[in-house]
Amino acid sequence: MPKFTKLTRSTSGPQECALTGAALLQCPYFNKGSGFPQHERETFSLVGLLPSGINTLDEQARRAYEQYQNCGTALAKNTFLTSLKDQNEVLFYRLVQDHLQEMFPVIYTPTEGDAIANYSRLFRRPEGCFLEITHQEDIEVALDQWGSPEEVDVIACSDGEQILGIGDQGVGAILISVAKLIIYTLCAGIHPNRTLPVVLDVGTDNPGLLNDPLYLGLQQPRVRGEEYDKFIERFIRACRKRFPQAYIHFEDFGLHNARRILDKYTKEIACFNDDVQGTGCVTLAALYSACHVAKYRIQDVRVVMFGAGSAGTGIADQILDAIALEGRKSKEDAMKQIWCVDKQGILLQSETESLTLAQHYYAKPDGEWQGVDKSSLVEIIKTVKPHVLIGTSTKPKAFTREVVQEMAKHVERPIIFPLSNPTRLHEADPKDLVEWTNGRVLTATGSPFPPVKIDGRMREVAECNNSTAFPGIGLGAVLSRAKLMTPAMLVAATKALAAQAPALQDPDAGLLPDVINVREVSVKTAAAVIKQAVKDGLAQEQRIPDNDKELEEWVRDQMWDAQYRPLKKVDWVGASPAALGELGSKRAPVSRQF
Ligand SMILES: NC(=O)C1=CN([C@@H]2O[C@H](COP(=O)(O)OP(=O)(O)OC[C@H]3O[C@@H](n4cnc5c(N)ncnc54)[C@H](O)[C@@H]3O)[C@@H](O)[C@H]2O)C=CC1
Numbered sequence: 307m308p309k310f311t312k313l314t315r316s317t318s319g320p321q322e323c324a325l326t327g328a329a330l331l332q333c334p335y336f337n338k339g340s341g342f343p344q345h346e347r348e349t350f351s352l353v354g355l356l357p358s359g360i361n362t363l364d365e366q367a368r369r370a371y372e373q374y375q376n377c378g379t380a381l382a383k384n385t386f387l388t389s390l391k392d393q394n395e396v397l398f399y400r401l402v403q404d405h406l407q408e409m410f411p412v413i414y415t416p417t418e419g420d421a422i423a424n425y426s427r428l429f430r431r432p433e434g435c436f437l438e439i440t441h442q443e444d445i446e447v448a449l450d451q452w453g454s455p456e457e458v459d460v461i462a463c464s465d466g467e468q469i470l471g472i473g474d475q476g477v478g479a480i481l482i483s484v485a486k487l488i489i490y491t492l493c494a495g496i497h498p499n500r501t502l503p504v505v506l507d508v509g510t511d512n513p514g515l516l517n518d519p520l521y522l523g524l525q526q527p528r529v530r531g532e533e534y535d536k537f538i539e540r541f542i543r544a545c546r547k548r549f550p551q552a553y554i555h556f557e558d559f560g561l562h563n564a565r566r567i568l569d570k571y572t573k574e575i576a577c578f579n580d581d582v583q584g585t586g587c588v589t590l591a592a593l594y595s596a597c598h599v600a601k602y603r604i605q606d607v608r609v610v611m612f613g614a615g616s617a618g619t620g621i622a623d624q625i626l627d628a629i630a631l632e633g634r635k636s637k638e639d640a641m642k643q644i645w646c647v648d649k650q651g652i653l654l655q656s657e658t659e660s661l662t663l664a665q666h667y668y669a670k671p672d673g674e675w676q677g678v679d680k681s682s683l684v685e686i687i688k689t690v691k692p693h694v695l696i697g698t699s700t701k702p703k704a705f706t707r708e709v710v711q712e713m714a715k716h717v718e719r720p721i722i723f724p725l726s727n728p729t730r731l732h733e734a735d736p737k738d739l740v741e742w743t744n745g746r747v748l749t750a751t752g753s754p755f756p757p758v759k760i761d762g763r764m765r766e767v768a769e770c771n772n773s774t775a776f777p778g779i780g781l782g783a784v785l786s787r788a789k790l791m792t793p794a795m796l797v798a799a800t801k802a803l804a805a806q807a808p809a810l811q812d813p814d815a816g817l818l819p820d821v822i823n824v825r826e827v828s829v830k831t832a833a834a835v836i837k838q839a840v841k842d843g844l845a846q847e848q849r850i851p852d853n854d855k856e857l858e859e860w861v862r863d864q865m866w867d868a869q870y871r872p873l874k875k876v877d878w879v880g881a882s883p884a885a886l887g888e889l890g891s892k893r894a895p896v897s898r899q900f
Pocket residue numbers: 468469470471472558560561580581585612613614615616617618647648649650697698699700701725726727728731751752753770771772773
């Protein structure tokens with residue numbers, strides 16, 4: 307019996323269902339397949355539509371796992387899982403939860419990147435909400451299809467310009483919104499039917515897609531400037547009107563839009579840019595634990611950010627704040643410890659006109675770099691002697707042996723995070739980093755890597771991916787019904803994450819919590835965010851317990867878990883959208899499929 311009764315987002319107890327027969331079997335929200343018990347088969351007119359054997363969810367998951375294993379490639383496995391989700395949502399989440407470590411790279415980076423790149427080729431059934439810049443007047447009509455105002459908790463949206471390190475993928479970006487929402491459910495128990503994936507189709511500059519006759523998005527160059535801003539504004543206003551409680555997650559926008567959009571809307575609504583803020587939080591958490599192992603104080607470290615785009619400057623901002631806070635320094639002084647490098651080399655003040663606003667901040671006086679080849683990473687390392695080198699450049703193998711060994715000459719424990727995704731774009735392989743530094747390196751990577759052997763011991767390589775941070779942060783925002791997502795709430799989340807790093811206990815363990823423990827990690831992250839929201843007067847939810855232990859229980863009680871719930875039959879006439887299987891459903895309602 308749950309301790310907290312009548313919680314809005316409670317997910318136990320019977321579900322009302324108005325569907326029967328074949329329509330019920332085709333509704334992934336209710337469908338249990340061979341798991342329907344006999345009495346439900348009779349009540350819901352399923353007699354004759356299923357083989358007589360009745361399976362438990364565990365048995366079904368075992369069968370599905372065998373089928374999964376028979377898929378020859380990672381992409382085939384990804385397609386299999388997509389179609390399983392389309393048939394039986396509970397079974398999909400149960401299967402993935404049971405094999406999280408193995409399946410995470412298949413439903414997320416790197417394989418999801420391949421699925422996105424092949425979206426128009428692999429397309430079977432639409433999932434999510436498609437909004438086009440050429441039909442802005444339809445935004446509200448389109449959103450109206452996705453449930454009543456209180457039924458959507460999280461909206462993930464992308465314009466597809468910089469997907470997972472593989473660049474412009476146009477309308478295929480719907481799948482990054484879908485994947486991020488799946489992770490909210492898997493890793494933080496956000497109810498899968500209270501989320502809405504959106505693609506903001508503004509065209510594409512990807513020549514492959516522009517010339518592909520099967521491409522499904524707007525086959526025109528990307529719209530930019532005023533018209534683009536007007537589209538985003540209309541979308542945000544429509545979301546506020548239609549789903550006033552929804553927390554908006556921005557994903558994989560291009561360099562010139564990601565930060566601008568976040569800066570504009572973060573002051574007025576609860577929103578979050580995952581590449582900027584999620585990556586910033588998780589990387590700072592990994593840095594805190596690396597500093598613990600290396601016995602560095604964060605306020606003393608010198609940092610080189612290689613690749614100063616959305617993720618790079620987002621991380622730099624978080625580290626900057628931490629240096630200033632922990633060292634009681636001004637931001638100007640803290641800034642002297644961070645060097646941002648982009649395609650042209652170190653960012654310099656003479657070039658500020660060509661820099662984005664976020665980069666502008668980090669540009670160095672030209673005088674400091676006279677006589678140095680500021681475009682050579684080795685020279686930069688020689689000059690700066692950094693403790694920390696972070697890659698978000700999409701330039702594979704940029705951290706060469708020479709770069710790494712130069713760094714290791716100046717510091718005892720080089721901290722090196724190659725974060726570019728997918729795996730083939732990583733700035734370095736952890737195995738090489740360990741070999742080149744005789745095991746002195748402390749590393750974490752953007753996609754999963756196996757542990758590395760050092761002197762007969764295994765050193766874990768933590769996955770430093772925003773997926774460790776954003777689910778718990780979002781859960782905190784949703785449960786507290788936070789009015790805004792503030793820097794203080796992100797600091798609270800980062801500290802909660804850092805406090806759970808296995809490396810705090812064992813220096814060979816990961817610098818961040820493992821994906822396998824992520825649900826419990828999310829509980830603590832969410833609790834930290836909620837506490838901060840309450841403290842800052844930003845929580846609209848009235849019933850938040852003030853005792854820490856109770857708060858965590860309250861969070862756990864509202865996390866959706868992959869279990870079958872008993873079905874209660876209700877009449878079709880007058881049935882709620884939920885009973886018709888339309889509750890925030892990620893597909894268009896059955897009647898509107900094409
Ligand atoms: N591990 C994680 O959680 C995350 C990883 N990423 C990864 O980081 C990478 C960058 O993503 P975003 O920042 O969103 O993209 P972005 O396009 O905003 O930034 C990339 C930056 O790298 C620069 N760059 C390109 N070639 C370079 C080179 N040869 N040397 C130095 N800089 C170079 C670009 O000019 C740009 O400023 C991607 O691979 C992405 O998958 C992004 C977000 C989260």
